[in-house]
Amino acid sequence: MKFGVIGHPISHSLSPIMHVANFNALGRNDQYSALDVSPQDFQYIKEIIKENELNGFNITIPHKESIIPYLDEISPSAEHIGAVNTVLVKDDKWIGYNTDGIGFVKGLIDKHGSIDNDNILVLGAGGASKGIVSEMMKFTNNKITVANRSITRFDNWKLDVEAMSLTDVKDILNTFDIIINTTPVGMNESSSELIIPIENINKNTLVCDIIYIPNKTPFLQACEKRGLAIYNGLDMFVYQGAESFKIWTGKEAVIEEMKNKVKNELKRR
Numbered sequence: 001m002k003f004g005v006i007g008h009p010i011s012h013s014l015s016p017i018m019h020v021a022n023f024n025a026l027g028r029n030d031q032y033s034a035l036d037v038s039p040q041d042f043q044y045i046k047e048i049i050k051e052n053e054l055n056g057f058n059i060t061i062p063h064k065e066s067i068i069p070y071l072d073e074i075s076p077s078a079e080h081i082g083a084v085n086t087v088l089v090k091d092d093k094w095i096g097y098n099t100d101g102i103g104f105v106k107g108l109i110d111k112h113g114s115i116d117n118d119n120i121l122v123l124g125a126g127g128a129s130k131g132i133v134s135e136m137m138k139f140t141n142n143k144i145t146v147a148n149r150s151i152t153r154f155d156n157w158k159l160d161v162e163a164m165s166l167t168d169v170k171d172i173l174n175t176f177d178i179i180i181n182t183t184p185v186g187m188n189e190s191s192s193e194l195i196i197p198i199e200n201i202n203k204n205t206l207v208c209d210i211i212y213i214p215n216k217t218p219f220l221q222a223c224e225k226r227g228l229a230i231y232n233g234l235d236m237f238v239y240q241g242a243e244s245f246k247i248w249t250g251k252e253a254v255i256e257e258m259k260n261k262v263k264n265e266l267k268r269r
């Protein structure tokens with residue numbers, strides 16, 4: 001079978017080597033390529049996929065929303081999130097899914113165990129946050145708190161969450177067992193801005209970031225320095241790929257092989 005990832009730019013994507021590691025581990029002859037499609041050329045996406053004879057593909061920045069009008073069907077959760085990262089091509093029909101949120105949640109639970117009774121705070125209210133929160137709600141009994149700089153961002157949220165401003169959440173930071181940063185703050189290593197005052201966080205809290213390049217954002221570094229347990233976005237990337245593979249083939253991926261390959265490649269770069 002043939003798969004691929006569509007994005008712009010795309011040369012740095014780790015998806016091809018990660019998926020090929022999985023195909024090899026399973027003894028499959030599948031292919032996975034990276035296709036650079038600029039926003040101007042995105043109107044030709046149907047032709048591009050047909051020419052490349054893909055059975056399924058991932059979609060990354062900046063096309064996760066622009067793909068939606070080209071789909072024949074969309075999963076309810078991808079529709080709710082408003083973003084698609086996985087397309088299944090079935091009998092010439094395109095079906096869109098989003099595996100980013102479930103990828104984060106599965107990775108988190110595999111690593112840290114059940115989140116049934118945890119008090120969880122998610123920072124940011126964009127697409128990534130919505131995806132993670134809607135999946136996480138299925139695995140926890142507590143109401144999830146979501147904090148964003150501007151509260152108007154919650155206007156189109158249909159989820160039953162505790163919505164707060166970043167300013168207000170500062171006073172209750174010590175009440176959370178897990179804190180997840182989904183904002184891009186920290187992507188840029190030269191910026192030392194921390195999104196919340198970390199001295200207010202409880203010592204037993206697990207602090208997560210969905211970013212994995214850099215390996216430790218300044219936010220995670222500062223939390224680690226304070227003695228808190230930290231968790232970056234690498235597992236999220238691996239598990240979203242594994243979930244995409246399951247959608248395309250109905251088979252379970254070999255997570256460990258994928259993870260090792262990505263870790264080694266990141267070390268090499």
Ligand code: SKM
Pocket residue numbers: 005012013014015016058059060061085086100240
């Ligand atoms: O959602 C994923 C996407 O499936 C693949 C990807 C990549 O190849 O860098 C990144 C994320 O957007």
